[in-house]
Amino acid sequence: xxxxxxxxxxxxxxxxxxxxxxxxxxxxxxxxxxxxxxxxxxxxxxxxxxxxxxxxxxxxxxxxxxxxxxxxxxxxxxxxxxxxxxxxxxxxxxxxxxxxxxxxxxxxx
Amino acid sequence: xxxxxxxxxxxxxxxxxxxxxxxxxxxxxxxxxxxxxxxxxxxxxxxxxxxxxxxxxxxxxxxxxxxxxxxxxxxxxxxxxxxxxxxxxxxxxxxxxxxxxxxxxxxxxxxxx
Numbered sequence: 001x002x003x004x005x006x007x008x009x010x011x012x013x014x015x016x017x018x019x020x021x022x023x024x025x026x027x028x029x030x031x032x033x034x035x036x037x038x039x040x041x042x043x044x045x046x047x048x049x050x051x052x053x054x055x056x057x058x059x060x061x062x063x064x065x066x067x068x069x070x071x072x073x074x075x076x077x078x079x080x081x082x083x084x085x086x087x088x089x090x091x092x093x094x095x096x097x098x099x100x101x102x103x104x105x106x107x108x109x
Numbered sequence: 110x111x112x113x114x115x116x117x118x119x120x121x122x123x124x125x126x127x128x129x130x131x132x133x134x135x136x137x138x139x140x141x142x143x144x145x146x147x148x149x150x151x152x153x154x155x156x157x158x159x160x161x162x163x164x165x166x167x168x169x170x171x172x173x174x175x176x177x178x179x180x181x182x183x184x185x186x187x188x189x190x191x192x193x194x195x196x197x198x199x200x201x202x203x204x205x206x207x208x209x210x211x212x213x214x215x216x217x218x219x220x221x222x
Contacts, residue, residue, distance in 0.1 A: 004151065033209070042113070042199065042213035043152075087152070095207045096165070099151040 002026045004100035006088050011106045012078055020073045020086050020103045028093025034062055034073045035087040037102065043087055046073070075105075083107045111135050113214035115200050121220045124190060130217045132183040132200030140206045141183045143175060146197040146216070158183060159206040190221045 003025045012018040024032065031050035035043040049055055049064035049071060061074040075082055085102040092098055113134045122128050134141065143155040157165035158177040172194075174186040183200055197218050201211040 008149070031209070042215045044213070045210055048210060089152075091209050095209060096154065097152075097209060097211070101149055101151045 002090075002092060002098045004088055004090060004098055006086075006100040006103045008101070009104045009106065011108060012075075014078055014080060014107055014109050016078050017074065017076050018078060018105065020075075020088075020105065022071045022073075022088035022100060024069050024071070024088070024090040024098070026090045026092040026098055029066060030091035030093065030095060032062075032064055032071050032091070033087075033089045033097065034071075035089065036084050037087060038084045046086075078107050080107050080109070113200060113202055113212050115198075115214035115217055117217060118215065119218045119220075121222065122187070122190065123222050124192075126190075127186070127188040129187065130185040130198055130200075130219075132185075132214055134181055134183075134200075134202040134212070134214075136202055136204075136212060138202035138204050138212070139180055140203045141177060141180070142201040142203075142211065143183065143185050144199040144201065146199055152199070156185075157206065164206060187219075190219075192221050195219055195221045 006022045034046040036046050037043040047062035054063045059076045064071045085104050087102045088100040089097040116131045140159045142157050145153040155169045156175040161177050172189050176184040197216045199216045200214040203211045
């Protein structure tokens with residue numbers, strides 16, 4: 001079957017760095033998305049990786065290893081507004097998104 | 110209006126009611142999606158429309174009935190729902206079915222009594 005695993009919840013301190021991991025098993029693979037979702041709001045796009053390596057976008061970076069079925073989202077210089085759920089989604093051979101349950105990130109002052 | 114809008118934002122209904130959720134996208138996209146989001150569970154894809162044709166129906170109970178009259182509008186008609194159908198219903202759109210960056214609406218928080 002198809003499956004995405006990511007931690008349920010993580011806690012970090014304002015100004016620090018946090019890494020949110022995601023492992024996936026899909027029938028075929030056409031890339032991996034990370035979305036951010038604040039409580040009561042719509043998920044919003046953060047990143048898309050289809051090739052191995054690190055993609056950096058400001059304070060956020062996303063990494064992909066296709067051979068390991070593994071990705072992570074790295075958040076630097078954490079701010080209180082980064083408190084949200086982070087959703088990992090892999091694209092299978094039918095271009096369907098397979099979603100993880102999300103990681104709730106709590107930022108403490 | 111820009112992006113993806115959904116109405117109503119909150120809905121409380123009894124099990125015998127009939128109601129409809131509405132989604133509108135102002136992005137010129139050709140694909141639209143309905144998702145169900147329950148607490149601590151992955152997003153569940155319910156329906157996909159591409160160029161106004163339904164291309165996917167993931168074994169959703171018949172008490173949920175989608176309608177896509179044109180590429181900008183998507184409806185989800187609800188009838189005889191169960192309490193376990195209470196969830197956040199999200200609408201999304203993408204440029205085309207194979208291009209997967211999806212833009213989401215704010216969702217409708219549905220409570221079935």
